Amino acid sequence: MASIAKIARRTFLIGSAAIVGGVAFGAYYVSRPAPNPLNPGDGEAALNPFVLIDQNGVTLFAPRAEMGQGVKTSWAALIAEELDVELDQVRVLHGPAATGYYNSAFIADGLPGRGYDTGNFKHAIGEALGHLGKTLNLHGTGGSTSMKDGYKRMRQAGATARETLKQAAAERLGVERAQLSTAKGVVTAPDGTAIPYAELAMEAAKLDLVETGLRPKSDWRLIGKSQPRLDMAAKATGTAEFGVDVRLPGMKFASLRMNPRQGGGMKGFDASAAEAMPGVEQVVNMGAGVAVVARNTWLAMQALDAIEVDWEDAPYPAETDQVFVKIAEAFDDAPNSVMRDDGNADTLPADAVELTADYQVPYLAHATMEPMNATALLEDGKLTVWCGNQMPTYTQMKCAEEAGLESEQVDIRTTYLGGGFGRRVEFDYAVLATRLAKQMPGTPVQLTWSREEDMRHDMYRPGALARMRGGVKDGQAVLLDGKVAAASPVAQAMKRLADLPQAGPDKVHVEGFFNPPYAIPNFRMAGHLSDIQIPVGFWRSVGNSFNAFFVESFIDEMAHAAGADPLEFRLDMARREWAPAAGVLEAVRDMSGWTGKTAEGTGRGVAMCYSFGTPVAEVIEVVEEDGSIRISNAWIACDVGQAIDPSIIRAQMFSGMAYGLSAACFGEITFADGAAEQGNFPDYDAIRMHTMPTTQVQVLETQAHLGGVGEPGTPPAAPALANALFDLTGKRARRLPLMHDFDLLI
């Protein structure tokens, strides 16, 4: 494989040309079909990389990581809709790491612009540029992109397969293709002759593909209706295989301890006591840490505790206070971006009231329920790695580098993910398992991190600071001038993935900051990047996770300063900017029976954020009970344009909110002596059954484009809760987590 840097450089040239309309060369190159990754064997006909039909029936490939968001089911439904098969008739597999499974929506979301203002022309460019995902080798799951990516492409795959099968039947029966009908995996002729797809597969493989249009929405059988999830029975019976459940003949179990001062090395270690412990087979120097291979995982973990290690210092300030001082220094530098600069933000409009506020949010761990793990086997010059991951092709490339192999010699087997939330976009766990496998060729080894190792070796949601200044006049916002400072997950990921420098304005850093769908005449939002070296990455909703807290908390402060109702204040600004944003605010107003007044002992707050193509508004209600504060109710409204599976969308909206509330209430990673102080759930708790609010979700379909659903529920949660706490107590939360300043029910 060509180096990723070379491919990316070539692609960026093409991309730039495509943005200004010079798409001739780029369009040809980026439109060239990816090789079929399925490599069909005897008796199989691969009509395209997403459908495989053989004597055993129909197999659909949903090469997106199933981490709870239902993608396996929804992706299969898109294909099945046009292919005319039932979901209970087909097998659905993830498939191998393959360039052919590139995610076209990754790049489209990186285009300049606020997102919600995307017209059809720009939307089309976004789709064309999406094919760049193929040249960037972006086979991955994240950024709430799966349905945007698959919505048209998978229906087209299904339709093409269906028509080609019909053509095969037409030639066999000597009738016109148009006379044939299809249903439940069978082609039926006017005389009643019925031929299952499997019997036509070989003949269809010899034909040129038959292109056809997509069915109108009015004919849909599956899309828009809730489907039974394909993974449900396995997950209710303990038979769904996660990475940590992989079992292979002769497999050894291992665990590890890496330098908790992340990025620091190891001066040395003494494993003499560990080597003598029961079940211990091998102690391995992992570079910046040490691993133990043992008869079982627990014996490996016990032995690790007995190893004395001399760690090097961290390449960042050792204490939390110093960390935030360092991040604040970024405000002294020129901004990396000013993606919104409307009107004149330098001057306070005449007779306006000015207000300012500073906010701070902590570093956060992903804390997936399944700790990081991977299983690797190096044998006969071939490496196989089993793990839940969001980026098979990058995992493949990085494991190949570690093993000194070509990517083609590495087989990535993607299992179910016990949570992703952006953590499994990274590949460190797979590379470390590969490092271990190199020490024991021919023997499969499963490397499982302890919870403490997982929490202390994360690519965290960056800690962030905001300095906000606003102006209100006659009950309205007339000025919003904000600055945010944080380390950049994109810059660090580019370095980790491809050793590429991050260049130009970083949109992810300011998403949710520069593009709230509000009309404010003087509106300037600047992003300042800190180069602090604490590892940071993509935490569910990424930049929106902190930016929405800053913007929506401060908007609330502005509403109160203006003497306006916080919901009506937002609604007025949203109506003048983008109707769907106003629509979700109206929906939560109506669902919650918002009056602007709350009873003694009750508080309500609202927040709205547009992220990943979807505006989401949330109203959160808190009550004071027995001396502590409980989150009692929540109302969520989202506008996704087209709801592919309403039940999954409602589940994702609640899930996103719960993840956001967990972090807002209890989540923080702090540093002492260069290491994260939190190591396990007692230090890093989450919303539980008894602290979960009763929640209603409404899914709207008014906007023109398909919106994502995996992440947009998260950003409004923290500010809506903080605003509710203000309503209840009169105390404004300008830092998270809220447990430090409010007596929350735990």
Added chain:
Amino acid sequence: MPTDLRINGKTHQVDLPDDVPLLWVLRDEVGLTGTKFGCGVAACGACTVHIDGEAVRSCQVALSDVWGEVTTIEGLGSPDAMAAIQKAWVEHQVAQCGYCQSGQIMQAASLLAENPAPSDAEIDEAMQGNLCRCGTYPRIRAAIHSAAQKMQEA
């Protein structure tokens, strides 16, 4: 010294140090991987199994302390022959990532064995030790109520 363990109606002989937690005996020695490792400190409930019908955190029960018959999620039912509570989980489409669900189901099964018609407050009390990072709680609650009703009708 080899220890005999009764798990899901079968006897397994294991030869391991006394202090190895039941969780790891099940997962790494017996090969029953439905029971999950989440935290190792009894703070998440992913490793919940039954010993003589009582829900326990298997990460905290040493091999030498296993006092009775062990039931894991595999012993409750299989995809072809699900227990009523597992059917309720499917009916309510509870799982998202699914990693915590074995523990949730085992905890809920033990609740229903003791209390055939739990209230919301009783469900809160029994289930608050079982963490779900996806936030499937509303459907867990609904599935418990539904299973309770089905089990009473049966």
